[in-house]
Amino acid sequence: MIEGPYIAEAAALIGDPSRATMLSALMDGRALTATELAYASGITPQTASGHLARLSEARLVEVEKQGRHRYYRLANEHVAHALEALMTLAVHGAPRHRPTGPKDDAMRFARTCYDHLAGRVGVALAQSLLSDGSLKQNDKAFALTPQGESRLGNLGLDLTKMNKGRRAVASRCLDWSERTPHLGGALGALLLEELEGRDWLLRMPDSRAVTLTKAGKAGLRKEFGISLD
Amino acid sequence: MIEGPYIAEAAALIGDPSRATMLSALMDGRALTATELAYASGITPQTASGHLARLSEARLVEVEKQGRHRYYRLANEHVAHALEALMTLAVHGAPRHRPTGPKDDAMRFARTCYDHLAGRVGVALAQSLLSDGSLKQNDKAFALTPQGESRLGNLGLDLTKMNKGRRAVASRCLDWSERTPHLGGALGALLLEELEGRDWLLRMPDSRAVTLTKAGKAGLRKEFGISLD
DNA sequence: ATGACATTTCGCTTATAACCGAACTATGAT
DNA sequence: ATCATAGTTCGGTTATAAGCGAAATGTCAT
Numbered sequence: 001m002i003e004g005p006y007i008a009e010a011a012a013l014i015g016d017p018s019r020a021t022m023l024s025a026l027m028d029g030r031a032l033t034a035t036e037l038a039y040a041s042g043i044t045p046q047t048a049s050g051h052l053a054r055l056s057e058a059r060l061v062e063v064e065k066q067g068r069h070r071y072y073r074l075a076n077e078h079v080a081h082a083l084e085a086l087m088t089l090a091v092h093g094a095p096r097h098r099p100t101g102p103k104d105d106a107m108r109f110a111r112t113c114y115d116h117l118a119g120r121v122g123v124a125l126a127q128s129l130l131s132d133g134s135l136k137q138n139d140k141a142f143a144l145t146p147q148g149e150s151r152l153g154n155l156g157l158d159l160t161k162m163n164k165g166r167r168a169v170a171s172r173c174l175d176w177s178e179r180t181p182h183l184g185g186a187l188g189a190l191l192l193e194e195l196e197g198r199d200w201l202l203r204m205p206d207s208r209a210v211t212l213t214k215a216g217k218a219g220l221r222k223e224f225g226i227s228l229d
Numbered sequence: 230m231i232e233g234p235y236i237a238e239a240a241a242l243i244g245d246p247s248r249a250t251m252l253s254a255l256m257d258g259r260a261l262t263a264t265e266l267a268y269a270s271g272i273t274p275q276t277a278s279g280h281l282a283r284l285s286e287a288r289l290v291e292v293e294k295q296g297r298h299r300y301y302r303l304a305n306e307h308v309a310h311a312l313e314a315l316m317t318l319a320v321h322g323a324p325r326h327r328p329t330g331p332k333d334d335a336m337r338f339a340r341t342c343y344d345h346l347a348g349r350v351g352v353a354l355a356q357s358l359l360s361d362g363s364l365k366q367n368d369k370a371f372a373l374t375p376q377g378e379s380r381l382g383n384l385g386l387d388l389t390k391m392n393k394g395r396r397a398v399a400s401r402c403l404d405w406s407e408r409t410p411h412l413g414g415a416l417g418a419l420l421l422e423e424l425e426g427r428d429w430l431l432r433m434p435d436s437r438a439v440t441l442t443k444a445g446k447a448g449l450r451k452e453f454g455i456s457l458d
Numbered sequence: 459a460t461g462a463c464a465t466t467t468c469g470c471t472t473a474t475a476a477c478c479g480a481a482c483t484a485t486g487a488t
Numbered sequence: 489a490t491c492a493t494a495g496t497t498c499g500g501t502t503a504t505a506a507g508c509g510a511a512a513t514g515t516c517a518t
Contacts, residue, residue: 007319015244016237020237046496067486082318083236086311089239275466275509297463298464
């Protein structure tokens with residue numbers, strides 16, 4: 001009774017189809033301009049502007065002015081987390097006419113979640129790092145072990161980049177399709193960056209889905225002992 | 230772009246103040262009748278009936294007919310999880326005129342979350358069980374160890390009750406006020422039941438808040454090594 | 459049967475907010 | 489200076505759904 005209205009406030013903001021689509025678009029972690037978001041959700045820029053102002057006011061997104069552009073991004077991981085939680089409901093909620101098309105399959109296989117990797121591939125990676133002792137389970141999140149530091153350093157990650165922000169290093173993020181956590185936080189972002197830089201992963205233009213290149217498939221098996229499909 | 234509408238569907242349902250209030254009321258795990266829910270959210274029974282039908286249709290709540298009553302409960306833990314995630318947004322989102330009254334403090338200290346214990350007390354309990362080896366961290370949830378079985382069995386929990394359902398035994402549930410997981414699942418429910426049976430905890434009538442009795446304070450220190458405040 | 463209570467269905471009113479067109483401001487390019 | 493592009497503000501239309509009163513259905517008690 002006391003917290004109802006607070007919940008409703010956030011949920012109502014996410015509950016509008018246009019806004020939900022914009023937020024989903026931002027789930028891929030990058031910042032997008034107002035017009036791009038308008039286009040993504042199929043509404044005119046004026047309307048999008050209004051929506052974005054409200055999302056911004058409620059601290060669900062953050063704006064960065066850059067020249068005449070305004071770049072919007074999700075305000076923090078909690079927003080992404082809430083969106084995934086809602087996704088979970090939608091997925092195994094009402095089993096309505098909701099055929100899982102090829103696109104959905106691609107999403108389940110590998111996708112970005114905020115700025116890190118999710119889906120079967122993301123979960124497998126986290127499992128691999130856990131089993132070789134690079135990560136360990138902490139109460140609240142994953143923790144990077146000393147072995148993990150050297151291992152990932154050898155792999156080419158610049159771990160010093162992580163010390164700057166006050167962002168969590170290795171958060172656990174529940175995967176809606178796998179129902180098992182994958183690796184988020186600054187480390188998750190860094191890892192995604194690295195894999196993308198190696199051309200092991202290829203981002204799809206208009207989707208959060210990510211495809212695994214041939215090199216990526218081989219690399220994941222060689223470096224992480226992951227064999228998919 | 231593809232998942233936006235799905236998210237919006239669930240979020241819009243939660244986004245109505247009356248419905249959000251009803252769902253919040255159900256967060257305490259018990260099942261409530263339609264009229265009780267109507268009263269809780271300050272609307273007439275007709276209106277509540279409509280809302281509940283929609284929530285039920287979307288599988289956010291489940292109904293159980295019992296005579297002329299209809300008992301509603303949250304459909305599963307995922308719903309509770311999503312509500313907590315939204316709560317997290319609301320809390321540290323917009324820092325608006327939102328004075329934390331004494332009621333909020335009570336909630337932060339101890340409250341029910343679905344059908345288990347949350348807040349400082351809930352988190353402390355989970356930590357205690359972890360550190361004495363009763364629970365261990367699994368990838369997806371907590372796991373009850375053999376030591377834990379005997380420990381909790383000695384405490385008086387009837388662990389056989391848990392083997393029936395296909396419900397997770399010891400899920401981890403992120404606490405919105407502590408930002409650290411507490412113990413959910415069948416085991417969490419059992420533990421709450423036990424503590425309540427011992428009169429260590431007292432549920433408040435119209436709130437999820439729970440108070441710790443004198444016996445409870447002493448008991449928690451003695452049995453679990455937890456000293457609060 | 460009859461009355462009491464829980465819940466739902468129906469019809470209607472009303473408030474909200476999503477949306478767009480048009481006009482305006484700001485920034486950058488030529 | 490002038491034009492184009494990104495974004496916002498304003499005004500007005502329209503669809504949606506939340507809400508209630510009234511009446512119907514269902515269940516239990518006497």
